[in-house]
Amino acid sequence: MNDGGPPARVDHVGIAVEDVESAEPLLAALGCDRLIDDVVDDRFRWVYYELGDGSRIELIEPVAEESFLTEYLDRHGPGLHHVTIEVADIDAMTATLEATGFQVVDREEYAEWTEAFVSPRNPTGTLFQLMEYTAAYPENREYAPTDLFVGDDRLSRE
Numbered sequence: 001m002n003d004g005g006p007p008a009r010v011d012h013v014g015i016a017v018e019d020v021e022s023a024e025p026l027l028a029a030l031g032c033d034r035l036i037d038d039v040v041d042d043r044f045r046w047v048y049y050e051l052g053d054g055s056r057i058e059l060i061e062p063v064a065e066e067s068f069l070t071e072y073l074d075r076h077g078p079g080l081h082h083v084t085i086e087v088a089d090i091d092a093m094t095a096t097l098e099a100t101g102f103q104v105v106d107r108e109e110y111a112e113w114t115e116a117f118v119s120p121r122n123p124t125g126t127l128f129q130l131m132e133y134t135a136a137y138p139e140n141r142e143y144a145p146t147d148l149f150v151g152d153d154r155l156s157r158e
Contacts, residue, residue: 005096007088011131012048012056016072016081020047020059023078032057043067058084082117082127090114090132104130112137 017023024034024047032049035056039045043064049057060081062069072081087093094104094116107116111134118128 006092008085008093011084011086012058013080014046014058014060014082014084014129015079016069016076017059017061017078018073020045020061023059027051027057027059039063044069080126082129084129084131086131086133088132090116090130093130 015023020037027049030051032051034047035050036048037045038047043062044067045061045063047059047061049059051057060069062073064070069081085093090107094107097104097118102122103119104116105119108114113134114132116130118130120127
């Protein structure tokens, strides 16, 4: 089914929750280990878990009274928010998706990664986050770089 497009893999699934502490016991019972607990710009908290040998789940909870996440929870309640796909070449992946008729939105470039989103107005109804990590991503983290990537390494264009 893969036509030789740019390398990609599921990085993690993001689950919107009202509060992490209520949801975390389920992840613990499933055998997940907490890797990261961080807050982004006082808007939302993300807590990263590893399950087994590299599968990851992210819980995201609102911190700000009004944000994309509070709006999402008001409309949909807790549940699957997004699927993050790590890509080796976000430009190539974006071109492939757009050539196939899928809308890619909200592209942002940061020092440590570039991200874009496939609109959930697609046949799956799922928001896909595309992430291309730079070499600076693991270098600027307090936690071990091997905790950041499926199989310990980020995808490369080669």
